[in-house]
Amino acid sequence: xxKILIIAPAWIGDAIMAQPLYRRLxxxxxxxxxxxxxxxxxxxxxxxxxxxxETFDNPFGHGELKxxxxxxxxxxxxxxxxxQAIVLPNSLKSALIPFFAGIPVRSGWVGEMRYGLLxxxxxxxxxxxxxxxxxxxxxxxxxSQPLQRPVPYPQLVVDAHSRQQALQELGLDTAQPAxxxxxxxxxxxxxxxxxxxxxxxxxxxxxxxxxxxxxxxGKDAEVANEIASLAPGCVNLCGKTSLGAxxxxxxxxxxxxxxxxxLMHMAAALDRPIAAVYGSSSPQFTPPLSDRAxxxxxxxxxxxxxxRTCPLGHLNCLNNLGPERVKAALAELIPDLIKA
Numbered sequence: 001x002x003k004i005l006i007i008a009p010a011w012i013g014d015a016i017m018a019q020p021l022y023r024r025l026x027x028x029x030x031x032x033x034x035x036x037x038x039x040x041x042x043x044x045x046x047x048x049x050x051x052x053x054e055t056f057d058n059p060f061g062h063g064e065l066k067x068x069x070x071x072x073x074x075x076x077x078x079x080x081x082x083x084q085a086i087v088l089p090n091s092l093k094s095a096l097i098p099f100f101a102g103i104p105v106r107s108g109w110v111g112e113m114r115y116g117l118l119x120x121x122x123x124x125x126x127x128x129x130x131x132x133x134x135x136x137x138x139x140x141x142x143x144s145q146p147l148q149r150p151v152p153y154p155q156l157v158v159d160a161h162s163r164q165q166a167l168q169e170l171g172l173d174t175a176q177p178a179x180x181x182x183x184x185x186x187x188x189x190x191x192x193x194x195x196x197x198x199x200x201x202x203x204x205x206x207x208x209x210x211x212x213x214x215x216x217x218g219k220d221a222e223v224a225n226e227i228a229s230l231a232p233g234c235v236n237l238c239g240k241t242s243l244g245a246x247x248x249x250x251x252x253x254x255x256x257x258x259x260x261x262x263l264m265h266m267a268a269a270l271d272r273p274i275a276a277v278y279g280s281s282s283p284q285f286t287p288p289l290s291d292r293a294x295x296x297x298x299x300x301x302x303x304x305x306x307x308r309t310c311p312l313g314h315l316n317c318l319n320n321l322g323p324e325r326v327k328a329a330l331a332e333l334i335p336d337l338i339k340a
Contacts, residue, residue, distance in 0.1 A: 001031040005077065005103065007087040007094050008038035010062070012262030013286065015042045016269050017133040018088055019154040022051035024140035037097065044244035048156040065093060074100030086139050087118065107139055132286055153289040154269040156247060163248040172235065174252050177337050178211040180267070182258035183227055184220030188308025190280035191259050193318050195223050199230035201257065201323035206233045213253065214238055215246055215263055255334050257326055264288050273333035275326050279318040280305050294329035296321065
């Protein structure tokens with residue numbers, strides 16, 4: 001039986017977008033053992049992917065070389081006798097461990113002078129594969145073979161008992177529909193819809209009898225606290241749950257309002273209706289992979305600029321995007337619950 005090791009991305013959204021690759025590998029190789037080497041903070045995501053047999057923590061932070069530690073980890077992985085490694089990040093350092101482990105086939109896209117470290121290095125045609133999920137999924141095929149289309153959407157599997165336990169531990173219920181708000185975007189402020197707009201929408205939804213739950217990590221606490229202070233009644237969960245509990249709770253919501261972020265991709269993989277707000281980034285490259293998503297964007301001439309902060313200093317792409325537009329998207333998604 002074939003054994004494959006995936007060197008997984010560090011970003012939560014990218015980790016989720018890799019899941020269609022795993023599904024295709026299993027379809028190609030019945031009986032496959034597929035293991036993942038990934039940062040510890042993504043473990044809860046991989047635990048909800050039935051395609052993944054085992055996850056190993058990748059302890060190396062961004063920019064850390066630590067050749068001795070990488071060699072030691074590679075020697076441990078060598079004992080598992082993998083047939084192939086697929087390296088999803090484009091850095092040179094991400095290709096070192098499979099090379100040190102002597103894995104016979106080491107696949108990935110050309111990047112950062114990785115010739116030699118990868119012996120199945122593919123040259124990317126960005127016009128042929130414009131989306132990140134496609135670039136990952138294409139690595140399931142032989143180098144000479146095209147991507148199998150359509151690429152399936154990512155799917156996370158949530159255990160109903162775990163979801164109920166998460167609700168009980170935080171004293172939550174879904175007697176009234178809960179709308180998730182995901183106000184963070186770790187990439188930078190040019191991807192974050194302003195707190196005052198989120199709060200205005202939250203006040204409307206609360207007044208209509210909906211619940212509003214704020215999701216995010218401890219890094220999002222400041223913006224979440226601002227929203228909660230402007231919209232009393234919001235349940236602020238930012239930094240108060242594990243990632244696993246956040247996934248389970250997100251699966252219990254009626255819809256999700258989100259920036260282009262890892263939580264957006266998580267919501268899509270949970271098949272939640274999504275109103276996705278885009279500023280500096282592009283829905284053509286990393287859209288929410290769902291048939292139940294609405295993109296909310298102003299399509300200004302200066303966007304997408306792909307910058308962390310607005311290079312023009314005005315952030316009109318988000319500041320001028322009012323809450324009425326996002327509510328209209330929600331009304332299209334869940335018309336039985338929300339009227340524009």
